Amino acid sequence: MTIVSTNQLIVRRADIRILAAGDLEIAAGECVGLCGGNGSGKTTLLRVLAGLEPVSPGMVTVNCPAGDITLVHQHPWLFHGGVLSNIEYGLAARRVDRVTRRRIARKWLERLGGSQLAERQVEGLSGGERRRVALARALAIEPTLLLLDEPLAEIDDTGIQLIREVVEGLDNTTILITSPVDFPAGFVERTIQLTTPPTISAAG
Amino acid sequence: MDFLVEGLREAVRLIANGDHQIIDATLRTLSISLSAVVLAVLIGLPIATGLARRRFVGQRLLLVLFRAALGVPTVFLGLLCYGMLARRGPLGPLDLLYTPTAIVIGETLLALPIVVALTHGALATLDPRIPETARTLGAGPIRRLLTYLSEARTGLILAILTAFTRCSTELGIAMMVGGNIKDRTRTLSTATALETGKGEFAVGLAMGGLLLLLATGMTLLVAVLGKEDRRDA
Amino acid sequence: MIPLLAQFFIGSTMRLALGAIVATVLGLSACGGGFEEQAGATIGPGPTASEPTVLRLATSTSTADTGLMDHLLPEFESAHNVRVDVIAVGTGQALSLGLGGDVDVLLIHARKSELDFLKAGHAIRRDDVMYNSFVLLGPRSDPAGISGRNISAAFRGIRDTATPFVSRGDDSGTHKRELALWKTAGGLTTWSGYVETGRGMGHTLMTANEMEAQVLCDRGTYLKFKDKITLVPLVEDDPALHNPYGVLVVNPQKHERINVAMAIRLADYLISDPVRTKIAAFRVEGEPLFHPHPRDTP
Numbered sequence: 254m255t256i257v258s259t260n261q262l263i264v265r266r267a268d269i270r271i272l273a274a275g276d277l278e279i280a281a282g283e284c285v286g287l288c289g290g291n292g293s294g295k296t297t298l299l300r301v302l303a304g305l306e307p308v309s310p311g312m313v314t315v316n317c318p319a320g321d322i323t324l325v326h327q328h329p330w331l332f333h334g335g336v337l338s339n340i341e342y343g344l345a346a347r348r349v350d351r352v353t354r355r356r357i358a359r360k361w362l363e364r365l366g367g368s369q370l371a372e373r374q375v376e377g378l379s380g381g382e383r384r385r386v387a388l389a390r391a392l393a394i395e396p397t398l399l400l401l402d403e404p405l406a407e408i409d410d411t412g413i414q415l416i417r418e419v420v421e422g423l424d425n426t427t428i429l430i431t432s433p434v435d436f437p438a439g440f441v442e443r444t445i446q447l448t449t450p451p452t453i454s455a456a457g
Numbered sequence: 458m459d460f461l462v463e464g465l466r467e468a469v470r471l472i473a474n475g476d477h478q479i480i481d482a483t484l485r486t487l488s489i490s491l492s493a494v495v496l497a498v499l500i501g502l503p504i505a506t507g508l509a510r511r512r513f514v515g516q517r518l519l520l521v522l523f524r525a526a527l528g529v530p531t532v533f534l535g536l537l538c539y540g541m542l543a544r545r546g547p548l549g550p551l552d553l554l555y556t557p558t559a560i561v562i563g564e565t566l567l568a569l570p571i572v573v574a575l576t577h578g579a580l581a582t583l584d585p586r587i588p589e590t591a592r593t594l595g596a597g598p599i600r601r602l603l604t605y606l607s608e609a610r611t612g613l614i615l616a617i618l619t620a621f622t623r624c625s626t627e628l629g630i631a632m633m634v635g636g637n638i639k640d641r642t643r644t645l646s647t648a649t650a651l652e653t654g655k656g657e658f659a660v661g662l663a664m665g666g667l668l669l670l671l672a673t674g675m676t677l678l679v680a681v682l683g684k685e686d687r688r689d690a
Numbered sequence: 691m692i693p694l695l696a697q698f699f700i701g702s703t704m705r706l707a708l709g710a711i712v713a714t715v716l717g718l719s720a721c722g723g724g725f726e727e728q729a730g731a732t733i734g735p736g737p738t739a740s741e742p743t744v745l746r747l748a749t750s751t752s753t754a755d756t757g758l759m760d761h762l763l764p765e766f767e768s769a770h771n772v773r774v775d776v777i778a779v780g781t782g783q784a785l786s787l788g789l790g791g792d793v794d795v796l797l798i799h800a801r802k803s804e805l806d807f808l809k810a811g812h813a814i815r816r817d818d819v820m821y822n823s824f825v826l827l828g829p830r831s832d833p834a835g836i837s838g839r840n841i842s843a844a845f846r847g848i849r850d851t852a853t854p855f856v857s858r859g860d861d862s863g864t865h866k867r868e869l870a871l872w873k874t875a876g877g878l879t880t881w882s883g884y885v886e887t888g889r890g891m892g893h894t895l896m897t898a899n900e901m902e903a904q905v906l907c908d909r910g911t912y913l914k915f916k917d918k919i920t921l922v923p924l925v926e927d928d929p930a931l932h933n934p935y936g937v938l939v940v941n942p943q944k945h946e947r948i949n950v951a952m953a954i955r956l957a958d959y960l961i962s963d964p965v966r967t968k969i970a971a972f973r974v975e976g977e978p979l980f981h982p983h984p985r986d987t988p
Contacts, residue, residue: 303589303593305589305592305593320595322593323593323594324589324593326586326589326590328586329586329590330584330586330587330590332587332590332604332607332608333607333608333610334607342591342594342596343594343595343596345600346594346595346596346597346600347595390594391594394594394595543790543792544790544791544792544944544945544947545790545791545792549945552947554792555746555775555777555792636775636777636779637777637778638775638776638777639760639776641775651778653892653893654751654755654890654891654892654893655755655892655914656892656895656896656914656915656918
């Protein structure tokens with residue numbers, strides 16, 4: 254089933270085109286990479302899919318309830334407090350009970366190689382540590398559509414490996430942005446290349 | 458004048474001896490100002506969040522009015538409250554004039570613009586990633602609101618502290634609607650004015666100094682309790 | 691909802707919230723206490739035996755500052771199980787409070803205004819209580835050369851020499867007397883040295899002291915400030931400087947909660963013989979200040 258399809262998608266900000274994605278289709282369950290140089294609109298595309306950028310009606314169709322879509326920012330914001338309470342945030346919003354929440358949070362933190370951070374407060378975490386926590390926070394709610402903006406930045410090789418395993422093991426749809434340079438082989442099934450508007454091309 | 462030195466010496470002596478007047482005035486100032494701030498927060502926080510998160514007709518104007526009210530002279534507020542609370546006034550039947558409650562009412566009005574304007578400022582300048590993260594994680598409106606308040610906590614605390622300092626040191630309201638009645642409505646600020654008017658500069662210095670200590674103490678207390686943020690996001 | 695709030699309050703925020711709750715409780719108990727007493731005192735058929743009633747007395751700041759009230763009132767309070775709230779404001783404001791029915795009884799020193807007040811029906815009773823006197827202070831050098839003269843001549847001299855003079859300018863008893871004295875001295879046309887402070891006697895005195903100016907002052911305040919200023923009495927003991935104090939019982943028709951019964955008792959108390967003795971014996975800085983009003987004078 255197609256989970257995302259776009260129809261001549263163009264996004265403008267103050268009369269300047271910041272994204273021209275044309276016609277795209279992403280099937281449910283795919284893991285797709287988004288590539289492109291600076292200013293090609295990669296982040297904007299993710300934000301559009303997450304519902305954070307307004308678009309003209311009909312340009313984007315997302316076959317997924319808004320509550321099942323999650324975006325992890327390029328520079329994620331962690332809420333004041335502890336690592337685990339951050340990861341639990343979305344679970345708490347879904348009224349998952351305290352004990353189960355904690356269990357799930359610890360599980361995801363461990364899968365991402367961050368168990369040592371469990372009792373920490375968010376103040377003082379390194380960039381890579383923050384990203385792991387933010388990723389765990391998004392994964393904990395098991396979204397149907399997972400949008401990741403440069404999830405591999407500041408992560409060491411071991412971490413990249415862990416993240417790849419985790420993402421591969423997911424049976425949801427994942428769209429992630431990363432630069433082609435540190436795209437490990439086989440990480441994603443296909444890539445979508447965005448170029449600075451007005452042209453795009455898709456490579457499979 | 459060398460009354461300053463003599464005054465300071467006398468001030469220390471009075472405080473050290475636990476002079477009854479001073480203890481009474483201090484406790485009263487604390488309880489009245491704290492009550493006023495708590496009330497101002499209860500009323501002002503919803504107003505501030507409403508102003509920050511919604512768009513409606515007159516929003517801009519309302520915000521400007523609250524900000525302008527930051528500079529209201531306390532004597533003016535005192536007069537207003539007196540007009541309302543006096544027996545001839547609309548709230549006369551409540552018989553609140555010359556009670557500590559009257560001062561609390563006046564100081565709540567004093568603290569309200571401070572709480573609203575400063576809290577609004579803190580909420581309106583939150584990093585846009587905060588609402589985006591909260592939304593995309595599925596938080597409902599109440600949870601989101603609590604999250605925003607939590608993230609803006611430094612600004613909130615500053616608002617509360619500022620309001621408390623303004624309330625505990627103000628004179629105009631306490632005088633007008635409190636009446637500076639001994640053991641009833643005498644606050645540190647009215648007592649200072651009284652003693653100074655009597656020429657008791659030493660006692661006046663003592664009380665004024667205590668007022669300063671009170672404000673400083675509050676700041677320190679909040680810093681200790683609240684564990685100041687050191688964000689590097 | 692509850693778990694959500696609980697989560698919010700964990701940790702440092704919890705302590706702040708608890709602190710706020712404690713503060714509210716503290717504050718409300720402080721206010722509530724006063725309010726209940728106030729309400730209990732003046733409404734209804736009468737308080738319980740143990741609850742003191744409340745009597746509100748407005749007086750001038752200079753009167754309160756002498757400490758006479760603290761000296762006289764405790765005995766009255768325990769004898770009648772009453773709490774007297776003394777509100778010390780300017781004379782003008784005291785009259786205004788009486789006018790509005792916000793106080794039950796006035797003790798002020800502005801005889802003409804007092805009589806007007808009585809005549810207009812704002813008070814149901816007025817009694818002479820005591821008197822002291824005003825004193826004209828000025829620099830030791832006596833720039834206007836008025837020392838020892840009678841007060842009318844002295845005022846004339848000050849005006850004619852245009853030497854510095856500081857006035858209360860605030861419609862207080864002292865200020866009213868000053869204006870009356872100017873009138874008997876042929877009128878007041880201000881000069882650059884005539885300054886109005888609009889403030890209380892203590893502040894006005896200190897200002898005059900700084901400016902080395904002449905000032906009309908009540909004797910009580912002068913005695914208290916004597917060792918803080920360099921000004922000295924230039925004219926005293928003139929009958930025109932006589933400063934009588936009157937007690938007025940506010941008309942209970944002003945407001946149903948006027949404590950008129952107790953106000954009358956206070957007026958009776960102030961003119962009673964034992965209290966008159968106390969007044970005469972009262973000392974400020976070791977010197978006598980007030981003289982009880984003579985019995986036989988109408």
